[in-house]
Amino acid sequence: MKSRRQFIKISSLSAAGLIFGGGLLESFANNLVKENKSYFKGPFDFKRTPTYCEVCFWKCAGWVYKDDNGRIKKIVGNDLDPNCNGRFCPRGTGGVGMYYDEDRLKTPLIRTEERGKQTYREASWDEAFEYIASKMKQIKKEYGPESTALFTHGSGGKYFGTLLKAFGSNNIAAPSYAQCRGPREVAFISTFGQGINSPENTDIRDTKCLVLIGSHLGENMHNGQVQEMSDAIDKGATIITVDPRFSTVAGKSKHWLPIKPATDNALLLAWMNVLINEELYDKEYVKKYTFGFEQLKDHVQRYTPEWAYGVTTIKPQQIRETAREMANAAPAVIVHPGRHVTWYGDDTQRLRAVAILNALLGSWGRRGGFYNPEKAEVTHHKLPAFPKPKKNWRDAMGGKYNLADLALASGVCDASIPSPDMDYAVKAWIVNGTNLINTLPDQQKTIKAIQALDLIVVVDTMPMEITGYADVVLPECTYLERYDALRISQGRVPSIALRMPAVDPLYNTKPAYWMAKELAKKLDLQDYFPFETIEEELDWELKQVGTSLEEMQRIGVKRLEREFDDLYFADGENVEFNTNTGKIELYSTALEEEGFDPMPVYTPHPEPAEGFYRLIYGRAPMHTFSRTANNPNLTDLMDENSCWVNPKVAKEWDLSNGQYVHLENQDGVISEFPIKVRVTERIRFDSIYMVHGFGHADKRMKRCFGKGVSDTQMITNVMTDPIMGGTGMRGNFVTFRTDIKKSEV
Amino acid sequence: MRYAMAIDTKKCVGCSDCVVACQTENDVPIGYCRDWVVEVMDGTYPQLEMELRSERCNHCENSPCVRCCPTGASHYSEGGAVLVTKNECIGCSACITSCPYDARFVHPEGYVDKCTFCLHRVKNGMQPACVAVCPTKCMYFGDLDDPRSEVSQVLKKRKYKTLIPEAGTKPHLYFLI
Numbered sequence: 056m057k058s059r060r061q062f063i064k065i066s067s068l069s070a071a072g073l074i075f076g077g078g079l080l081e082s083f084a085n086n087l088v089k090e091n092k093s094y095f096k097g098p099f100d101f102k103r104t105p106t107y108c109e110v111c112f113w114k115c116a117g118w119v120y121k122d123d124n125g126r127i128k129k130i131v132g133n134d135l136d137p138n139c140n141g142r143f144c145p146r147g148t149g150g151v152g153m154y155y156d157e158d159r160l161k162t163p164l165i166r167t168e169e170r171g172k173q174t175y176r177e178a179s180w181d182e183a184f185e186y187i188a189s190k191m192k193q194i195k196k197e198y199g200p201e202s203t204a205l206f207t208h209g210s211g212g213k214y215f216g217t218l219l220k221a222f223g224s225n226n227i228a229a230p231s232y233a234q235c236r237g238p239r240e241v242a243f244i245s246t247f248g249q250g251i252n253s254p255e256n257t258d259i260r261d262t263k264c265l266v267l268i269g270s271h272l273g274e275n276m277h278n279g280q281v282q283e284m285s286d287a288i289d290k291g292a293t294i295i296t297v298d299p300r301f302s303t304v305a306g307k308s309k310h311w312l313p314i315k316p317a318t319d320n321a322l323l324l325a326w327m328n329v330l331i332n333e334e335l336y337d338k339e340y341v342k343k344y345t346f347g348f349e350q351l352k353d354h355v356q357r358y359t360p361e362w363a364y365g366v367t368t369i370k371p372q373q374i375r376e377t378a379r380e381m382a383n384a385a386p387a388v389i390v391h392p393g394r395h396v397t398w399y400g401d402d403t404q405r406l407r408a409v410a411i412l413n414a415l416l417g418s419w420g421r422r423g424g425f426y427n428p429e430k431a432e433v434t435h436h437k438l439p440a441f442p443k444p445k446k447n448w449r450d451a452m453g454g455k456y457n458l459a460d461l462a463l464a465s466g467v468c469d470a471s472i473p474s475p476d477m478d479y480a481v482k483a484w485i486v487n488g489t490n491l492i493n494t495l496p497d498q499q500k501t502i503k504a505i506q507a508l509d510l511i512v513v514v515d516t517m518p519m520e521i522t523g524y525a526d527v528v529l530p531e532c533t534y535l536e537r538y539d540a541l542r543i544s545q546g547r548v549p550s551i552a553l554r555m556p557a558v559d560p561l562y563n564t565k566p567a568y569w570m571a572k573e574l575a576k577k578l579d580l581q582d583y584f585p586f587e588t589i590e591e592e593l594d595w596e597l598k599q600v601g602t603s604l605e606e607m608q609r610i611g612v613k614r615l616e617r618e619f620d621d622l623y624f625a626d627g628e629n630v631e632f633n634t635n636t637g638k639i640e641l642y643s644t645a646l647e648e649e650g651f652d653p654m655p656v657y658t659p660h661p662e663p664a665e666g667f668y669r670l671i672y673g674r675a676p677m678h679t680f681s682r683t684a685n686n687p688n689l690t691d692l693m694d695e696n697s698c699w700v701n702p703k704v705a706k707e708w709d710l711s712n713g714q715y716v717h718l719e720n721q722d723g724v725i726s727e728f729p730i731k732v733r734v735t736e737r738i739r740f741d742s743i744y745m746v747h748g749f750g751h752a753d754k755r756m757k758r759c760f761g762k763g764v765s766d767t768q769m770i771t772n773v774m775t776d777p778i779m780g781g782t783g784m785r786g787n788f789v790t791f792r793t794d795i796k797k798s799e800v
Numbered sequence: 801m802r803y804a805m806a807i808d809t810k811k812c813v814g815c816s817d818c819v820v821a822c823q824t825e826n827d828v829p830i831g832y833c834r835d836w837v838v839e840v841m842d843g844t845y846p847q848l849e850m851e852l853r854s855e856r857c858n859h860c861e862n863s864p865c866v867r868c869c870p871t872g873a874s875h876y877s878e879g880g881a882v883l884v885t886k887n888e889c890i891g892c893s894a895c896i897t898s899c900p901y902d903a904r905f906v907h908p909e910g911y912v913d914k915c916t917f918c919l920h921r922v923k924n925g926m927q928p929a930c931v932a933v934c935p936t937k938c939m940y941f942g943d944l945d946d947p948r949s950e951v952s953q954v955l956k957k958r959k960y961k962t963l964i965p966e967a968g969t970k971p972h973l974y975f976l977i
Contacts, residue, residue: 129824131933142935145817151824273813278935285811285936303813306850313846676815688823691830692816701845736845 061173104557105133105611107542109210109534110146110153111679112231112253113278114542115139116612117147119535119557127151127535127557135612137279137546138254144276145677145692152688153516153533154561158756160518160530161562175528180565180573183527188577190510190526191222194482200224201446202482204467209488210539210554211514211531211567218571219485221583223442226467226481230494233463233781239392241458241779242406245645247419248633250460252428252545257389259283261423264384266295266377268319268409270393271302275674277394279546293384295377297322299671300699300744301737310377316669316742316785317399317660318367323408324657325363326378328355330415333375335382337417344630345414347642347654354654366657385416387423400774400783403458404655407643411655414639420624429617431549433541434599436592439582450479456780457649463780465495465773471504483510487567488531492520493681493748496770496784514567517685518755529570532560538568538589541596547622549615551600553593553607651778660774660786662741667721667788668704669742672766681748684759696763697733699744705734708791717792718764722771725792727752730764743789802861802944803879803917804972805931806951806960807854811938814839814852818930818939822856825918825929832905834915835930851977854930854939857882857903857915858963858971865895865904873912879943880972881917900967917941944972 103118108130116136122128130150134141143150163183164175178186194202200223205215208229216227232240240250259265260283272284284304288294294308297319305311314322330336331352341348360371381388390412396402418424448462451470456463468491471481484505495501505511505524513525522528531537535557542552560566572584586592594604602613624630631637635644647653663669677692678684698718700710710716715729728750738744750765774783814837822834835856842849859882866874866882873888874895884895884904889911896904896912907913918928922941926932931939942949947956951974960974 128827129821131821139935142933142937143817143821144935145815145820148817148820148824148933273815273936276815276935281813281815281935282937285813285938288811301845301848301850303850303852306848306852307810307813311846311848676813676817677820687830688820691823692819736841736843736848737850739845 104555105552105608106130106534106554106557107552108143108147108150109554110150110683111276112208113138113144114544114552115143115147115278116542116552117143118611121557125558127154130535133552133611135610135614136552137548137550137614138544139278140282142278142282144278144281146276146679146683146689147278149677149683149686149688149692150535152686153683154535154558156517156685156687158518158685158758159516159533159562159564160522160528161564162530163563164525164528166526178527180563183529184570184574184577187510187512187527187574191483191578194509195223198480198482199445200442201226201444202480203485204228204448204471204481204483205485205487206230206464206467206489206491207487208494209567210534211487211571213540214568214571215485215487215514217438217583218575218578218580220441221438221575221580222578223444224447225444226448226462226470228448228462228464228467230464230489230491232461233459233465233779234397234494234496234784235395237397237459237461237463237779238402238776238781239394239396239406240460241403243392243410244460245458245634245643246407246410246414246640251392254279254544254546255392255394256425256428256545257391258421258423258426259389260286261387262287262292262384262389263387263423264293264295264381264389266297266381266388266390267304268297268323268391268393269398270391271298271300271304271673273303273307274676275394276676293380295380299739299742300673302673310373310380312369312373312377313739315366315368315739316671317662318657320401320405320408320655320657321358321363321366322369322374323405323412324355324358324655325360325374326381326412327351327408327415328358329360329375329378330382330412331355333379335379336415337385340386340417341415344632344639346634346636346638346640351411351641351654358657366659381416384423386418386421388416388418389413389424390416390418397776397781398783398785399660400776400781400786401658402776402781402783403778404652407646408655411641414641419639420630422623426547426622428545428547429549429619430545431543431551431600431615433543433551433596436585436595438585446479448481451477452780455777458645459779464491465782466780468495468501468504471507472500473507480507482508483512484508485512485514486521486525487514490515490519490521490681492524493765493767496767496773496782498768499771514570516564517682518753519681520751520753523753530562530564531570532564532566536560536564537566538593539566540568541593548617550612551615552612553604555608646778649778663788664721667790669785670720670766670769670787670789671742671744671785672747673744675746678746678748681751681765684748684751684762685756687758690758693746694758694762695731696746696749697731698764699733699735699738701738701740702734702736703740705732708793710734710791710793717795718769718789719792720769720771721788724769724771725795726750726764726768728761728764729795801879802972803859803881803922803941804944804951804974805917805928806940806954806974806976808936808938808940808954808958808976809851809853810976811936812837812852812854813936815935817933817935818854821929821933822915825921826916828913829908832907832913834913853975854934855901855903855963856930856973858901858969858973859915859917860972861970862968864898864900864969868894868898870894878919878923879917881919882914883916883919884912884914886911900964900969901971
């Protein structure tokens with residue numbers, strides 16, 4: 056039996072002696088960039104190059120400016136870009152820190168054993184690819200090509216995805232689905248026959264009433280949405296915020312409903328009850344477009360505001376008042392579907408309730424509600440047919456989660472843990488741009504899956520925790536140093552954006568497309584990468600939409616014409632929805648067919664035991680997941696998370712502001728590091744709150760190592776959504792351990 | 801010409817984009833900042849109010865920092881913007897002590913540094929970096945003497961306050977409330 060993968064915490068790298076792959080070095084000399092002085096008449100006449108941001112998934116397009124010494128100085132938004140309108144968020148502005156971070160991965164690494172201790176040795180690119188290719192061939196021979204998987208949350212995913220499909224596997228998963236927005240997509244598809252996607256098709260700009268349920272816009276800097284919310288505030292829109300925490304946007308809301316956590320469904324059902332019983336719903340819209348109204352009417356009779364009060368702690372009067380407020384604004388009202396919605400395991404049903412409310416208010420397809428987005432269509436060069444995989448991760452799910460329209464990262468992880476009941480297991484992972492240790496809940500399970508693998512390759516720019524488990528680490532250059540696939544976006548207007556290198560890659564780092572192509576050569580799959588360089592591929596694709604690489608280098612973003620004039624439904628228009636009945640399904644026939652409740656119900660969830668508090672986590676505007684935790688510019692704004700505690704709770708535990716405590720969860724897991732207490736009125740007494748993405752355990756990231764607590768470490772109870780396999784993460788309870796000194800853990 | 805800035809506390813989400821944009825635009829070293837965000841809470845759960853404001857030098861009309869500077873490094877520039885001439889500054893920090901807004905710091909290179917209203921940009925017809933980047937468009941900059949400027953317009957329409965008016969500094973930062 057092979058030795059277990061030890062998590063390699065301490066860098067084995069010596070400062071000197073980078074090994075370069077002989078003959079594989081490519082020049083990324085950026086000789087295509089042209090001086091274009093007309094665009095910037097400032098005192099500094101910079102050369103600027105277009106990019107789209109890689110710090111989060113919003114992918115705002117912008118310009119990279121350099122100083123007279125050719126060093127990256129700043130990044131600013133591109134005025135033409137519908138995602139950002141010329142304004143980057145703090146993370147995009149601070150994206151320069153990703154490039155300058157001296158803790159970056161610098162050269163390929165291969166796991167090796169020296170005197171019984173595992174360590175990494177520096178390797179040439181050729182050696183690294185040779186190692187990976189021979190392992191992959193061996194896995195293919197022993198288990199079939201389907202036993203490989205790709206986890207990706209970055210732009211390089213396209214190229215590694217092509218490689219994996221060419222190899223014979225379709226296990227391609229992004230944690231942004233089962234750990235984030237998956238339930239929302241399934242709920243909206245089963246209601247309206249159409250998902251929400253990204254950027255969201257919420258018409259916030261023109262809304263009169265924005266209802267946010269646990270969604271903390273402004274703390275999650277989903278740029279376009281935050282901008283439009285600000286426009287809506289200017290125009291006098293009402294904001295209703297449902298959150299156990301007084302979020303930033305709660306501070307801008309007319310109504311803050313500090314709901315008891317895990318009871319949102321009760322409130323949503325009571326709102327339906329009021330809208331229907333007070334006849335406030337859009338009768339014409341409901342009659343014309345929806346299916347199952349009578350069933351819904353009967354169904355919600357028992358969910359009165361008085362009943363909901365006992366469950367949610369929100370007063371009946373306030374439930375009625377807010378329902379009326381929504382109806383008054385209708386159809387220019389948005390009951391916002393949120394984004395990270397994997398909370399309690401009945402999330403698809405909660406999002407179904409959100410979708411149904413929007414249908415009752417007639418906001419779908421209406422100005423100020425939800426518009427119909429159009430996505431840019433770009434033809435990709437035809438590739439040879441991919442081999443058809445005989446198996447995939449779904450074969451390990453026992454027939455569950457059929458409504459999941461994308462692969463589940465947690466499902467692929469589960470399929471990697473061998474079990475006597477399965478004749479299939481995933482044996483190799485390629486992980487690109489996602490720190491699975493801090494992304495998938497239940498870290499022990501993730502680690503168990505990793506231990507059973509024959510190969511794990513991690514492609515990243517930073518020595519994130521996941522790299523410590525890798526057999527091979529491939530250092531990717533940052534988005535500021537590379538070309539990537541085009542950004543092809545949906546929106547009111549479809550658009551495309553180009554990313555090109557502003558500077559040569561630092562150290563011995565490479566772009567993902569180059570890695571995928573070189574690996575393909577080793578695996579005899581080069582026919583799937585028909586272009587010699589990415590510039591040629593981009594130019595070919597751009598010419599299909601009437602532009603060129605040369606033009607895009609000058610403009611960065613191109614807005615395309617809408618093909619259809621259908622941003623909103625026309626008055627009285629007949630609309631065919633992509634559901635079984637062709638209608639908006641208040642009563643879901645698709646869910647019923649799969650054996651689930653056709654209409655959402657309220658299910659009580661476990662509550663914290665005495666002395667325990669529900670762990671709620673969220674975002675800070677200057678950080679993205681755990682990805683930015685070591686970014687010098689962004690840690691300068693926020694370098695650790697804190698634990699928000701209600702003053703009553705603080706008094707009970709004798710906690711004071713700024714004190715450091717350890718946390719222990721319901722399963723006895725004690726946080727690896729202590730966290731700073733923030734005593735604040737902004738949180739309920741039954742919950743604590745922290746920002747996700749801190750508490751890094753890899754010493755190679757010097758700025759963020761040991762700063763704060765990793766919420767993911769405390770999330771050991773996962774409530775899986777039976778409908779689509781989303782991993783509900785808000786059923787965890789923690790208590791304070793003031794007795795532990797830092798050195799004891 | 802009197803340059804001024806108005807910050808809409810109703811729209812600011814406290815994201816600190818203004819801080820990073822200023823740092824990269826003006827080469828402010830990491831660990832220092834010329835602008836910052838303040839959060840003020842009021843009330844007890846669940847009756848709460850919160851104000852978020854992006855703050856910086858108030859470019860006061862009656863600036864104690866200019867008055868107390870022994871070398872004349874602190875001075876009024878175009879549009880009344882208060883600036884520090886690097887090579888005239890001896891780093892004595894008298895201005896730092898005199899400023900009621902704590903808007904100045906000693907740059908690691910030894911001189912006192914602060915917000916310049918990005919005059920190098922303004923002179924070229926651009927907005928200050930913080931104003932240009934703000935995702936909520938909560939900041940307005942312009943000339944108070946020009947009634948058509950954005951800042952004059954918004955101050956005409958909206959209620960506002962200044963910070964520590966009792967210090968008598970006549971600040972040029974307005975907070976829309």
